[in-house]
Amino acid sequence: MPFPICSRLSFLPFEGWVTSFVISFPKILGWETVNFAMKPFYLPGVVPFMLVAILTIFIHRIPGRKVALAWKDTVKD
Structure with a gap:
């Protein structure tokens, strides 16, 4: 990358x-x-991980509501 x-x-x-x-x-x-x-x-290791995390949303067609909830839970804990 x-x-x-x-x-x-x-x-x-x-x-x-x-x-x-x-x-x-x-x-x-x-x-x-x-x-x-x-x-x-x-x-250098964070940028590719973030790119994959964002691309996964589109590849799997995850609804925005579920993405927001998952990221909120991840940051909270």
Whole structure:
């Protein structure tokens, strides 16, 4: 997949786009010094997984209501 490679090339504008989205968990278990941050779109393994997850919706013709419920349950837990 060329997109993860393109995000590493400094002369292309992709790096700024993919690094701007950050998921962070501050103060894990109440500890001030235990933090976690991740740039999911900058990780090469995440992009193909997301592409497959989205294509699966169309390939299997899953209704939008079921997709929304499944993603909501996934994010919630």
